[in-house]
Amino acid sequence: MKKTLRLILGDQLNSNHTWFSEVDDSVVYVMMEVRTETDYVKHHIQKVVGIFAAMRAFASELKVNNHKLIYLHLNDENNLHSFEKNIHQLVSEFGFNHFEYQLADEYRVDTILKELSTSLSITSNAVDTEHFFTTREELGHFFATKKSFLMETFYRSMRKKHQILVEGDQPVTGQWNYDADNRKKLPKNHKPITPFVFNTDVSLIVEDINKALITTLGTIDSKNFIWPINRTQSLELLDFFAVECLSLFGTYQDAMAPNELSLYHSRISFSMNIKLISPREVIERVIEEWRLRPSEIEFHQLEGFVRQIIGWREYMRGIYWNKMPQYAALNFFEHKEKLPHWFWTGKTKMNCLKDTIQQSLNYAYAHHIQRLMITGNFALLAGIHPDEVDSWYLGIYIDAFEWVEITNTRGMSQFADGGIVGTKPYVSSAAYIDKMSHYCGSCFYKKNIKTGDKACPFNSLYWNFYDKNESKLASNPRIGMMYNVWRKMKSEDKTALLEQANYYLKNINEL
Ligand code: FAD
Ligand code: DLZ
Numbered sequence: 183m184k185k186t187l188r189l190i191l192g193d194q195l196n197s198n199h200t201w202f203s204e205v206d207d208s209v210v211y212v213m214m215e216v217r218t219e220t221d222y223v224k225h226h227i228q229k230v231v232g233i234f235a236a237m238r239a240f241a242s243e244l245k246v247n248n249h250k251l252i253y254l255h256l257n258d259e260n261n262l263h264s265f266e267k268n269i270h271q272l273v274s275e276f277g278f279n280h281f282e283y284q285l286a287d288e289y290r291v292d293t294i295l296k297e298l299s300t301s302l303s304i305t306s307n308a309v310d311t312e313h314f315f316t317t318r319e320e321l322g323h324f325f326a327t328k329k330s331f332l333m334e335t336f337y338r339s340m341r342k343k344h345q346i347l348v349e350g351d352q353p354v355t356g357q358w359n360y361d362a363d364n365r366k367k368l369p370k371n372h373k374p375i376t377p378f379v380f381n382t383d384v385s386l387i388v389e390d391i392n393k394a395l396i397t398t399l400g401t402i403d404s405k406n407f408i409w410p411i412n413r414t415q416s417l418e419l420l421d422f423f424a425v426e427c428l429s430l431f432g433t434y435q436d437a438m439a440p441n442e443l444s445l446y447h448s449r450i451s452f453s454m455n456i457k458l459i460s461p462r463e464v465i466e467r468v469i470e471e472w473r474l475r476p477s478e479i480e481f482h483q484l485e486g487f488v489r490q491i492i493g494w495r496e497y498m499r500g501i502y503w504n505k506m507p508q509y510a511a512l513n514f515f516e517h518k519e520k521l522p523h524w525f526w527t528g529k530t531k532m533n534c535l536k537d538t539i540q541q542s543l544n545y546a547y548a549h550h551i552q553r554l555m556i557t558g559n560f561a562l563l564a565g566i567h568p569d570e571v572d573s574w575y576l577g578i579y580i581d582a583f584e585w586v587e588i589t590n591t592r593g594m595s596q597f598a599d600g601g602i603v604g605t606k607p608y609v610s611s612a613a614y615i616d617k618m619s620h621y622c623g624s625c626f627y628k629k630n631i632k633t634g635d636k637a638c639p640f641n642s643l644y645w646n647f648y649d650k651n652e653s654k655l656a657s658n659p660r661i662g663m664m665y666n667v668w669r670k671m672k673s674e675d676k677t678a679l680l681e682q683a684n685y686y687l688k689n690i691n692e693l
C-alpha cells in the first residue's frame with residue numbers, strides 16, 4: 183500500500199493547492215520549524231514570528247479538514263532541525279514509501295530538496311506550487327531571442343497572455359503604461375490613510391523563539407502583531423487596499439513621509455510571498471473594485487498596481503531562475519565596504535535613513551522607494567559589498583525571500599548585475615529625495631549644501647560615485663549626460679566634492 187509523505191514549506195501555505203482538494207488517508211503532510219531556516223540569515227523577529235504563526239494556523243486548518251499532519255515545533259525534542267534530517271527520520275520511523283514536495287522558491291532549498299530526493303531509498307516527485315502566473319523557465323524562453331531583459335516587453339506579453347485589461351492584444355485604454363501619471367509628492371497638509379493592521383497575540387511564539395535562543399533583529403509588540411497570518415486576514419487586508427488605498431496608489435507610489443508606515447501601498451507582499459493568497463486573486467480583486475467605481479479610481483492607479491504584480495514580481499522571479507546561482511556572486515562595481523553600524527540601529531543624523539531604518543526595525547516593512555532610493559541608494563553610493571546589502575534586506579523585511587529579494591537588491595538597487603534588471607544605477611543626490619519626501623526639512627544636514635559643514639552626504643557621495651565608476655558607466659547612453667555635467671564642473675569644485683565624500687566615507691559610522 184502506498185504511504186506518502188508530503189512536505190509543506192513555510193512559504194507554501196496555499197490552501198487552494200490541488201493537494202488539498204480531497205482527503206487521502208494514505209497521505210501524511212509534514213511541516214517543520216527548523217534552525218536551518220531560522221538561521222541562514224539574521225531575520226527580523228517579526229518575519230520569523232509571522233512565518234511560524236502562519237504555519238501553525240495553516241496546520242490547524244489542515245487538521246480541521248481531516249488531513250493527516252505531522253507538525254514539528256521549534257522546541258520539540260525529536261526535531262532534527264533541517265528538512266533533510268527530519269524527512270529521513272520520518273521515512274524510517276513511519277515506513278513511508280513515497281515522498282512529495284512542492285517546488286521551492288529559493289535556489290538553496292531547491293538544491294537541498296533535489297539532493298534529499300536522490301538520497302532517499304523511496305520514490306519521490308516534485309509538483310508546482312500553483313501560485314505564480316509563470317513557470318520558472320518561462321521568462322528565459324521569452325527573452326531567448328531578445329537582446330535585453332526589458333521588463334516592459336515582458337509585462338505587455340503577460341497582459342496579453344492572461345487577458346488582463348486588454349481587448350484582443352491591445353490595452354483596453356489604448357495605452358500600456360501610465361507611469362508618467364504617477365510619482366507625486368504628498369501635499370504638505372495631506373493626512374494619509376491610517377494603515378490597516380491586525381493585533382494578534384503571538385506571545386507564545388515569541389517565547390518559543392526566545393527559548394531556542396535564535397538571534398533576530400528588530401522589535402515586536404507580541405500582543406499586537408500587525409501582519410496577516412491566515413487567508414481570511416490576508417483577504418481583509420486586500421479588501422482594505424482595494425476600497426481605501428487603490429484610488430491614490432499610483433499618485434503617491436513614490437512619495438515618502440516621516441512616520442508614515444505605508445501610505446497608499448498594499449502591504450500584501452507577505453501574504454502573497456507565503457502564498458496565503460495568489461497574485462491572480464489580488465489582481466482580480468483590484469480590477470473588480472475599479473469596475474465598481476470607475477469614476478473614483480482612475481485607470482492609471484489600477485495599471486500601476488497591476489504592473490507591479492504581473493510585471494515586476496513575475497519578472498524578478500524569472501530573472502532569478504534564469505541567472506542563479508551565478509547571480510548571487512555578481513559585483514559589477516567590485517564594491518568591498520561594510521554596512522555602517524547604524525543600519526542595524528537607525529541611529530544616524532541623516533533623517534531619511536533614520537526614518538526608513540527605524541521603521542524597518544519597528545515593522546519589518548519599508549515601501550519600494552524607501553528600499554530603493556533611501557537605503558539602497560546610500561549603500562550603492564557608499565560602495566558597500568552587495569553580499570552585505572543582500573543579507574540586510576533578506577533579513578529585515580517580512581516579505582524577504584531570496585527569489586524576489588536578491589533580484590531587487592543586487593540587481594535593481596545595487597546594479598551589481600551590470601544591467602540585467604535595470605538599465606542604469608538608481609542613485610540620487612538630495613534633490614530627488616527632497617522632491618519625493620518630507621525628510622529634508624527637519625534633517626541635521628542641509629539638502630542644498632554640497633561641501634563643508636552640514637552638507638548632505640548624498641550630494642558629494644553622488645558625484646564621487648560617478649567619478650569612481652567612469653570607466654564602467656560613461657558609455658551608458660542613459661548616463662552620458664551626467665558625465666558632461668561632471669566634466670564641465672570647475673576643477674576646484676570637483677576636488678572639494680571628492681574630498682567631502684572621502685571624509686564622509688572615512689567617518690561613515692558617525693554620519
Ligand atoms: P505595493 O507597493 O503595494 O505593490 C504591490 C505588490 O507588487 C507587492 O506586494 C509586490 O508583490 C509587487 N511588487 C512591487 N514592486 C516589486 C518589485 N520591484 N519586485 C517584485 N515585486 C514587486 N519585494 C518582496 O516581495 N520581497 C523582497 O524581499 C523585496 N526586496 C526588495 C529590495 C529592494 C532593495 C527593493 C528596491 C525592492 C524590494 N522588493 C521586495 C520589492 C518591493 O519593494 C516590495 O514588493 C514592496 O515594497 C512590498 O510592499 P507592498 O506589498 O506594500 O507593495
Ligand atoms: C523564512 C523561514 C523561516 C524563518 N523558518 C522556516 C521554518 O522554520 N520552516 C519552514 O518550512 N520554512 C521557514 N521559512 C521559509 C523558508 O525559508 C522557505 O520555504 C524557503 O525560503 C524556500 O523557498
Ligand code: SF4
Nearest residue numbers: 532534621622625638
Ligand atoms: Fe536625507 Fe540629505 Fe535630506 Fe537629510 S538632507 S533627509 S540626509 S537627503
